[in-house]
Amino acid sequence: MKKLLSLASLVLAIIVYSQDKTNNEIKDSGDKSLLIKTDHAELQAKKSAAEEKTKLPKPYNPKADAQSDIRALIAKAKVENKNIMIQAGGNWCIWCLRFNDFVQKTPELKNTVDSNYLYYHLNFSPDNKNEKIFAEYGNPGEKFGYPVFIILDNNGKLIHVQPSEVLEEGNGYSLEKVKDFFKSWTPKS
Known part of the structure; x- marks a missing residue:
């Protein structure tokens, strides 16, 4: 058994x-x-x-002297009483290109930007990482990825860093979220 x-x-x-x-x-x-x-x-x-x-248009210039460009923008921003909107990223980044295209082709956004900001595309690529400038702003690309948006007041003082992902919707960007973002950081009169 x-x-x-x-x-x-x-x-x-x-x-x-x-x-x-x-x-x-x-x-x-x-x-x-x-x-x-x-x-x-x-x-x-x-x-x-x-x-x-x-x-899509390629707004980033790896050969630009970003430090000199930003100094010139600060001088112009003081005269025009505008803030500076720095879109950091590169022509390699689909989301960077999508955001630029979205702003340029959406009249409501383009008008808000043109009226309140001097807009600059800060390159980050193997050709030019702009490490010194990114370090001045706390290396936001390392923290948030690209694109990342750096807002300076008209004196060049950092007032806000915005990651892109909270503005995204589907394969693009939310009109309402981007509009609110831009309106939140317009110059205070």
Whole structure:
């Protein structure tokens, strides 16, 4: 009887093992299929973003002397009583290009920016990381990614740093959120 129970236990163990192995193989097969679908979707998204990037204006100039440019903007901002809006990022960044395009093609936003800000695109790329300037503003790109928005008052004093992600909506930006952001940091009369 002991041998019969041992044999029955062994057969049961083999059946359980075989069933478990089959389930894992099915699960592994499903996971691989899902992985392939995910990889394909990621590749499609990257391809789509690359195509979109070629069509958008490239506002960042890696060769610019950003320190000199910002000094000149501060002098101009004092005269015009405007704040300075620095959009930090690069032509490599789809979200940077999307934001610039969104502002330039949305009359309501463009009017708000043109009336209240001097707008500057601070480059961050392998060609020119502008490390000294970014350090002056606490390296916001390292903290928040790109684009990141740096608002200076008309004396060049940092008054706000805004990460991009809170302004995003879908594959673009929210008109209401961006409008509120711009209006929150207009110069105080």
